[in-house]
Amino acid sequence: MEDNKNVYRLQGLSCTNCAAKFEKNIRDIQTVNNVDLNFGASKITVYGDASIEQLEQAGAFDGIKVYPERQRQTEKKEPFWKNRENVMAMVSLFFIGIGYVLSFQLGEDNVLTIGTFATAILIGGFELFKVGVNNLTKFQFDMKTLMTVAIIGAAVIGEWGEGAVVVFLFALSEALEGYSMDKARQSIQSLMDIAPNRATIRRGDEIIEMDVEDVRINDVMIIKPGQKIAMDGEVVNGQSSINQSAITGESIPAHKNVGDEVFAGTLNEEGVLEVRVTKHAEDTTISQIIHLVEEAQAERAPSQQFVDKFAKYYTPAIMGIAFFVAVIPPLFMGGLWSEWVYQGLAVLVVGCPCALVISTPVAIVTAIGNAARKGVLIKGGIHLEETGRLKVVAFDKTGTLTEGVPEVTDVVPTSGMEQDKLLGIAAAIEEYSQHPLASAIIRKAEQDNTESYNAEDFQSITGKGAKALIKQITYYIGSPSLFHELGSVSNKIHQQIKDLQTQGKTVMLVGNEQEINGLIAVADQVRKGSPSILQKLHKLGVKKTVMLTGDNEGTGKAIGQQLGISEVKAELLPQEKLDAIKSLREQHGNVAMVGDGVNDAPALATATVGVAMGGAGTDTALETADIALMADDLDKLPYTISLSRKALNVIKQNVIFALGLKVIALLLVIPGWLTLWLAIFADMGATLIVILNSLRLMKSKYSD
Template identity: 60%
Template sequence: MSEAKIREKENQVFRVQGFSCAGCAKRFEQNVQQLDGVEEAKVNFGASKLTVVGHVDLQELEKAGSFEKLQIVPEKSKVDMRKKSLWEEHRTTIIAFLFLVAGYALQYTIGENHPVTVGAFIATILIGGFSLFRIGLKNLIHLQFDMKTLMTIAIIGAAIIGEWSEGAVVIILFAISEALEGYSMDKARKSISSLMDISPKTAIVRRNGMEETVSVDEIVLNDRMIVKPGQKIAMDGVIVKGHSSVNQAAITGESLPVEKKQDDEVFAGTLNGEGLLEVQVTKLVDDTTIAKMIHLVEEAQAEKAPSQAFVDVFAKYYTPAIILGAVLVALLPPLVAGASWSEWVYQGLAVLVVGCPCALVISTPVAIVTAIGNAAKQGVLIKGGIHLENAGKLKAIAFDKTGTLTKGIPAVTDYQPFVENQEAVFAKVTALENYSQHPLARAFIRKADEEGVDYRSFKIEDYSSIVGKGIQGRVDGEMYYIGNPALFIDKGLMDQDAALLGQIRQLQSQGKTAMLAGNSSAILALIAVADEVRPVSKRVIAKLKKLGIEKSIMLTGDSEAAANEIGKQVGVSEVAAGLLPEDKLEKMKQLRNQYDRVAMVGDGVNDAPALAAATTGIAMGGVGSDTALETADIALMGDDLEKLPYTISLSRKAMNIIKQNISFAIGIKVVALLLVVPGWLTLWIAIFADLGATLMVTLNALRLLRVKK
């Protein structure tokens, strides 16, 4: 059953602690699937979660995981799974290791064949390998050949031919290898588990005029939270009173706090600065932005990249091939060439050990979990291994213009007064615009507020809008007009002034909206408003070129002149202007045919067809946007375009590391297996090859934790 079908049905979700390897997770999944009342079970090894479709008892689940002594609790349980101490988790290995040390000490004092020496090695094998043999022998009976089956056969064989010391060493080194695998996955998981701990579990809520501290589970919609300076915000909501700076780094990866005032959104897990805030709750605890983000990241960790799918298929045929190869190595030389049975049975056992696929199995998931978790901490949500891999292979990126390469907010870019009292003119113009509902009017108000211009003291009378041309109104008893040149031609205030018309045309050629302001007797100022380019856009496009992106395309519905001017400012390699949504879709199809791997960067709401047609849909400003979180393959949680080069770079490094890991894991085994030809392969070399490969791929994958924006 697919992930989608599992989500459609009612299901139970549990958190699991104690997986030592990916194979153990798969075995647990199979055990749960066989339980009565279970329709389907899915283990997410990366997130250590189990999803069950149907009804199941917790005790039955614990029995299904008893082979690994797994700890299982419901996902929303208040019970925290206690972290085991080093002694609790590895005591049998530690005791077995002490017997191994004693065995080697006795070997050099009373001899290697002395019963006491052999007894020490046997104790090492039995104590250290008890859980291994319990699973390995069961697998052998059911003809299930995994790494524990291989190790069980190899150690029993070593004991039969009298290689007690080497069998004991193999047991200890295999335990170390499994511990390394568990450690590496735990380390990778911490990048997302740390996000789970950032939201407070309680909040101060004002009810019936009284303030009380309640659990976040008890908070309902429209409750009023009181957030004191220095406290974390417990729930998503809207500020109804107060003003403060809020550190949103946990969600967006932004290093600097963001100013928040009345009517602004705030998010659970973010840190309030110096002000006291009263926040009206808009989302329940399971629906907050951070909760959705964690859920989506955990789901993403279960989604396999194509490279991981290759490893799974390869491992399916690899293990039986190793067993067959080991049998042939053990039998053919003695039967065909009359070679020593003990020598070649030993070589066959060494083939089994070196063939253990620990390193290969962990090579991909540890890299994917690490990369996706690290990206989440940097404010980038990558919704699966396949999207991580696709982002690393992009050759072209298309950008929506408004709100992506530009700020998406009109701003006054040019103000040229034709009279001396220029501030007074701008104040009167803004006072008039303050009555307008047109989007461009906000540009005047923002500029006036930024520069401290007093426009609210003016009294406006006889205000009216002139459709398609502008607005008019009486300020301090005098009629003022603001609008396009056609308005002033109608009023008889503008003749064929070549210089003024030239200035207007020049501003329009730059993609700006040119307006005139005047009174009943003269034109007083020339003003231009435009959607400003983001300061980082040019830098981002340049970084993408350095990363090897062959083509950057800006898609917009704007006029060609305006689009070309913006394109020139940001440095994109192509501009496609005057496009309707269906035109953008067609353009994306053309780009895919030409470049194969193409991304579309937009706001996650508009241009949905183009985003869907892209190999990778990337949404800007995913924080607070359910649409962006649900529809995009990758969401840049903050409104920060500079996260795009980071995402491409991280994806490429992750794919390189996965390729290195797979190549190394297979290569080192091939080299070790070639030692069979001259008869040089030993159990020591075999286990060190496997342990060394596991250690190397683990450390290599954990390098992804160091990739920063």
């Protein structure tokens, strides 16, 4: 039942086979209706009733520990050499060494030699045999069952030394595999540790420290310099610089004043802040990020779906091959039973699909975790893979390639009026206007300390401009069409207007009923890094960059040239942006759309990969986009594409390596060279190399 749903975090989940077995054991609990295990995030969702004791009992075969999801877990970091199983493996190695010395001195068949190897097998393989024999009685064939069969088989046919070496190699690679998977999962663990689990709250005259789960919305949090912010909220008192790199990946601290939004997990660097809490602990931006990252890591990417399907047919095929290798040569070709049964055992061991099954998820877990730490939220393995195959990137213009805030670029007097006075008159009229261009003129007047004028009798002229009375003269400000109606635009001024418009600027005229006093040009400024970001994208192999804008053709083309963009589609309505994306998909296949996630939602949803800018604090961006750049920072886009391409390469390398090594090992059966220790070396070696290769993605960063 959905209503009785409990989520737990797991420790000690070592391999995909163990995960599947653990999940099956929980399903067998009568009071449990359904189970959903997320191997990448080491997390399980149980629908129905089951105590933690019952769940731990279900995972006892692998020593799995279960904790409630919201309980902060301080994991005891046990040194590698203090772990009981690792100690047993080292003791086993010691006995193997003695065994080989005795075999040289006394011979392989000596009772003392055999006894020493048998001791090594029992010490190093006790835990393995416990699970393997139990599995055998239930006809469950996983790696531990195959190993148990192989080692018992080796002992039966007198290969004691080899059996002991196999036990040690298996224990060693299990330890290394567990260590490697823990490293891959640390990316999520580090996210979970970002936000403090206690907050200092002022209620009335009392200041109380409490768990974040007990904090209520509208409580006031006190944050001192050097403290981390525990909850999302709004600054109600004080100002400070906040290091937001944990959420947005930005290295430069953001200055926060009263009314600004702050996020849980960010660091207060300077002043004391009072913050009104606006979200519960489970709804904070960092909690959403963790949830989305974990969901992303659980979602099967296309490569993983293929590998899982392949493994389903591959495993029975290998068991069939092992059986035929063991039986056909002795029956029909006069081979020795002991020799070919041994070869069959080796085929069983080498054929275990461990490395293959883990080849994709570990790469995806690592890449998505790395991206999240750098302020990029990738919402699934499928989006990671598709980003790696991008051919075309389309951008919304305003607020993505440009700052989205218009600025005055030119103030040109045309009738002998001083520049200062022209700007002052324009600002006086615009003081009453709601138009976005008005705020640009007012800002410019404030920056230049222009003399202020008093405007009276303000009137807006819909769609064209405004007029007001200043010092008994009626002044107008507005579009060239307004002044055409007044009949006062000379050819010279008309040419000046055209020149400014071809530079991508919006031109407003200031004048009275007798003459035009001057022109003011306003333009949306290109983001400083945009041109170099587009160059990086082309270097990465993106064939075409497209700008989609609602602006007029002239403005669009001017900005497109400034940026070095491949194609500009201007004067587009939201529906036309959508159609443009559809047509790009038809022509080129994989297309990304980069926008702010609010007004670009339909285009983001239609693109192969929708990338939203400034995801921190915007629920719309987190919901509609496949990838959210948490900071308003386009420079994260080349990094994301680069990481995705590296992840695709790593997955390909892993699959080729996992299969290649097995094929080579299986070919050794033909001349009879495949030994048990070589078989385990091939299988576990492949698994470890696949994991270590994937862990390279942890260090991935984009550079020129």
